[in-house]
Amino acid sequence: MKKFPIRLFLSLAVTVAYLLSNGASAGIVSVNGFVFGGAGQSLFGVTSPDPFSFTFDFDSSTPDLSADPTRGFYAVDKVTLNLGSTTYMANSGTIEIRDFPGSDAFSMKTAMLLPAAAGSATAIELSLISNPGTAFSSDALPEGTVSLLDLFAFEVFTIRAVDANGIPLAGPFSIGGILQSVVYSNPVPVPATLFLFATGLFCIRLFRKP
Secondary structure, eight states: OOOOOHHHHHHHHHHHHHHHHHSOOEEEEEEEEEEOOOTTHHHHTOOTTOEEEEEEEEETTOOOSOOOTTEEEEEESEEEEEETTEEEEESOEEEEEEEOSSOEEEEEEEEEEBSOGGGSEEEEEEEEEESSSOSOSSSSOOOEEEEGGGTOSEEEEEEEEEOTTSOBOSSSOEEEEEEEEEEEEEOOOOOHHHHHHHHHHHHHHHHHOO
């Protein structure tokens, strides 16, 4: 049986380690709930208590866009909203992490979801607020999987029609909702050094074989 060239194996190991240390780490926030109130129900073709769901996809390695150590702003790559019989999508949005001394908050916002309702854009605004501020220890994106509704005592959720600049339209163009679940998932990446360590152990084992 022909032996696998050890140099080639080590080269592949170093390449994989580089990809692990530099590749994007996908995070997602998944929200489920039902429509509750709001004069814009007919505009969006829904009535209480129709269900809705949406997801915010983000790269957990994205840098904090704010220099404020108590407020972190992070870019969102993709937003998908399922509301009534319509699916709305956007390729941008923001996640805000607030770590104030007396009040923590987790907020998500996006606009320009298409197809638009009644020729306008559609915006999502979700805010979760915790008093006295024990949800976060910093303004960094948390790691792991967390049920955010377990951390926050107060929630605000709105879907509204906005103009091209993201400004809410005057009139009955918004709806509210009751949140049933808000699951935040940001997998902890496998360190490249751990992969190289495991590779080294494998090589030692390989050399010791008769």
